[in-house]
Amino acid sequence: MTSEITLLVNPSAGRGRGARAAEPAVRVLRAAGLDVRTVVGADADDALARARAAVATGTRAVVALGGDGMVSLALQAVAGTGTPLGVVAVGTGNDFARVNGLPVRDPAAAASVVAQALGEDRTRLLDLGRVGPGPDGDRWFGTVLASGFDSRVNDRGNRMRFPGGRFRYDVAMLAELAALRPIPYRVSFDDAAEREMEVTLIAVGNGSSYGGGMRICADAVMDDGLFDVCVVGPCSRTTLLRVFPLVYSGTHPSHPVVTVHRAARVRLTAAGVTGYADGEPIGPLPLTARTVPGALRLLV
Structure with a gap:
């Protein structure tokens, strides 16, 4: 496992909040001594492929920056792997973050939670649902x-x-x-x-x-x-x-x-x-x- 974390960014989340939120989030993460690799896919399939590649090569964590759609995409990469997920919720709904008591539409605060959790090796083990068969499988x-x-x-x-x-x-x-x-x-x-x-x-x-x-x-x-x-x-x-x-x-x-x-x-x-x-x-x-x-x- 590397010391690098992967920041998966949806630049259009929350009517453009995603693009604006990346900078303060990265600043907080790097100030905490984390090596941040930012990934912006050409489309959802490309972003997922890049996230899965990062998990396969041992990224320390995947951090989803965007709304529930970006969290959903990140789940496809990290679920069942043991690689932890961080969430910087800057979308429209942000239900996943709200349910788990994470900051919403405050990228610096959300990134601070991620940095502190990594520093203290603090995670919460959660269930996920698995549904299918869809056209692309479960x-x-x-x-x-x-x-x-x-x-x-x-x-x-x-x-x-x-x-x-x-x-x-x-x-x-x-x-x-x-x-x-x-x-x-x-x-x-x-x-x-x-x-x-x-x-x-x-x-x-x-x-x-x-x-x-x-x-x-x-x-x-x-x-x-x-x-x-x-x-x-x-x-x-x-x-x-x-x-x-x-x-x-x-x-x-x-x-x-x-x-x-x-x-x-x-x-x-x-x-x-x-x-x-x-x-x-x-x-x-x-x-x-x-x-x-x-x-x-x-x-x-």
Whole structure:
């Protein structure tokens, strides 16, 4: 193992915050005596290949600078390897950092946490989810695997070219609300028999939140070996609009339309539904998610 750490940078994260955040983060890391190699991939595939090469050659740590998308990419390189992950969260949602009590949109403070953790060899061992099969095989995730209404909003938003920015997802949500219908699912938890159910959405949580603080799996713990699975049953547009604001406080499980299950393995089957993990598209259902205890060493 070398003394060099790898800083994986998404320069466009948080509407350009990534590019601005790299300089103060590098300054703090180098002031702590760390040898920093900055990696900016030509695209996601190139960045991942470079991160995996760094892990293979013994980098001391990989530090993801960006939002949840960059953390997700870094997880594909470090999960199960023993190479620790640091996070400098400067994206839009930053759910992975928030769940783990790391600084958000303060690159100097986040880099200081990384430097101190490396100096003291201080890491937290976390579970990760592994989901597949997607078109590129199984994929690691840290926070939530989403499917149903919310993934259809993502699908629609990703297809839209106007309006720009996050506003297009607000428009996509309104369009999906207008078309709201229960979705027939087949679901199995661990070794239990498959169930048929009609649902609005199912979220499989290794972590508690997604979408920039929506606590969809509010009681999920990242080191207990289990997912929290939030199922929102069939509901009207009016009911969904009543339940939706409760997600930010994590009180939505008190509503009769919501049930929560705990399992180490979940299989989801539904026609015309895409799964998204850590906000990234995985592929169409059916998908199987399983917990992998202790798959990540996080610098904290």
